[in-house]
Amino acid sequence: MTGTDTGAESRAAVTRAGDGHRAADAAPRPVVLPVGRDALLVELPDGEVAEAFHAELLRRRDAGRLPEVTEIVPGARTVLLDGLAEPQRLAASLAEWDVPPLVRSAGPAVEIPVRYDGPDLDDVAAMWGVAPEEVARIHAATDFRVAFCGFAPGFGYLTGLPEKYHVPRRSDPRTRVPAGAVGLAGPYTGVYPRSSPGGWQLIGTAVRTVLWDTEREPAALLAPGTRVRFVPEDGTGAAPRPEEGDDA
Template sequence: MRVLRCGRRAALVELDDLDAVGRLHAALRAHPLPGVDELVPAARTLLIHYDPAVTDHTRLAAALAALPAAEAARTERAGVLVPVRYDGEDLDEVAHRTGLTPAEVVDRHTAATYRVAFCGFAPGFAYLTGLDPVLRLPRRTSPRTRVPAGSLAVAGEFTGIYPRESPGGWHLLGSTDFPLWNPSADPPTRLTPGTTVRFLPLEAPQR
């Protein structure tokens, strides 16, 4: 773990992998450090905002190094169930490339329990880990210029839902009307880091 300065009010913690980020993020949520007012996880880093009137980089780095290993165990927030229509443009292609039928792709995708690792790309876009290894495919070689809002997609080790229409290179499995972003709400999204997610098919897939 490396703790780097990031201006006067933040530190950037570099970690070995996504799982290490999740453990540290969970530990700091469960045991907040004095002066820390915001945590922003990413794939290999955790950005920690703090109040310089309460703490500083040296004290924060020392507190992070002193976190007991037992307190770094990952905890999960209450789960969210997302209803999905598995009608995506790439469902048949994903089935072909994985050696499965479309129904088997849906079965594997809905069998998993996912966890929000971090958010990014667009407001409300959550990167969900827990994807069945058989369904892990690289991004499309030719990204689409338009992906409809609510599209459920996979790429690499992640599953995600596009919160609004945008370009995108992930494989589209389905669609949902689940509300992903409401700037008037607190928090503006239910898919915050640490939240567990399950997908519920709205219709039985064709066998």
């Protein structure tokens, strides 16, 4: 079992859905919900389609084919467009767009060095049914993408782990999670840009990485759509082990 082949499966699934998009019954048309008088919330069937739709919005904006909009805010399976002059008009047109499927591996990746030393590593390993060093290997072999941001400036919700590796939040959230902690929750991986309370399962620590720095341009290391790879530090997770590990 490896972490990468499942990524290929999910790409194939998206491609299949995309292949059928000429047929009206197969096309996952977005649901467009009004938000007040000058915003729209576009709801997609799932996160993968939402990421593809967000990428299409950015392409259209870059090409000057999108009406002026103040904010384009992706969510777990939505995209919010805020600050529109004529939201109804855009709502009518965007439901008809042909959106190509997401190409997860496109573009250069931001590499984040990680020590896989998190306090929840053993718990996550137990939930995944693998040895702790396998968690590191699978995580570091995964092609991640920033689906959306929130919670704090610079915090990205990264997708890419296949569904069998999704884990619940901790039942007792920590009052303090240190800056740089790498955590898992639901379908997401995230890196805490600063210390804060948090309920994610912590599997490691990002090193030599500043996620948010207002003195830097751009301030955020991770923006929606950014590809991310985690690179094991100090050999943690670097070498695949043929047999099940003893204990961590």
